Amino acid sequence: MWLPVFGLLIGIILGFLVDLDIPHEYSNYLSIAVLAAFDTLFGGIRAHLQDLYDEVVFVTGFFFNIVLAAGLAFLGVHLGVDLYLAAIFVFGVRLFQNIAMIRRILIDKWSNSRKKQKKNL
């Protein structure tokens, strides 16, 4: 259970330590990729809570979404169409939906457990 948290910490530390300088115009792609990663992560958590979690789908979705979002934004910039808006919109909406689902599931579980406890009492 602690391994993923540990990994997250390592990642954050790495990110702070690495002093790469990305040109300013590329920071947009990075932020979209971060958004895609968040979306996938919360999607994964939701799936896990709903017992629909598939590791392959999660991992491939994680990386594929990141690349796709960045690629879309890149394409958009070069075509003169603000495609990154589409990516932000889709990922943003899905992020909120996923978080809402997670919240409901957690509430359900919590109230169920309380009922059980009451019954038990």
Place this chain on the structure above:
Amino acid sequence: MSKIDGKRVVLSLVCVVLGFMIAFSYNLTKDNQGVREDKAWNQEYELRQQLIEQEKQNREFQKELLQKQDIVSKIEKDLAQEKQLFFNLAKDTEKYRMFLGKVKVRGTGLQVTLEDGTNMDPKANVNDYLVHEQHVFKVVNELYISGAEAVAINGQRLNRDSYIICNGPVITVDGHQHPAPFIISAIGDPDVLGASLDLPGGIKEQLVDDNIIFTMEKKKNIIFDPVIGG
């Protein structure tokens, strides 16, 4: 258990990537914002500084310009004075040239003719009736003293180092011999010149006492050519 561990490992990898991306993005955004604001502020500050510097410089230049203008106006005044000076100098030069006989002169003047006396007493010495060089001297000197600007004898102009010598029946002026009668012409105010010769006991009377026929004529236009080789 090993299956679960594998899941965890993959999940951990994903978490590493996620953490890295989040941290990196956060870092980058923070840096960029700071840099951008700093840049803008710095630029503005620099430009302001430049502007101030420029205005200072402008003020200095303005002062300098005023000073320069002062100098220019001074120079112009000097030039005007110099011009006046040169004008005067040119006039003087012209005058001196005239005195030296270097230029052609023209003007009103007086013409004096000295002729040997004719009503000669047969017993008398002929020398007493001739015009001698001292007579010419007297006339010439008197003319110069009374303000003649140029004098000529028989059309030969006198300059500063002319010499007149008596050489028997003729008078030699600068090596040119002139017989009587001697026509001495002078440029100047004819009235003044005439009056000075005409004084009681003056040149005219002295010459007439010396049995010389003295005629005086006021001329309106006398022209002297420059002295050649003078």
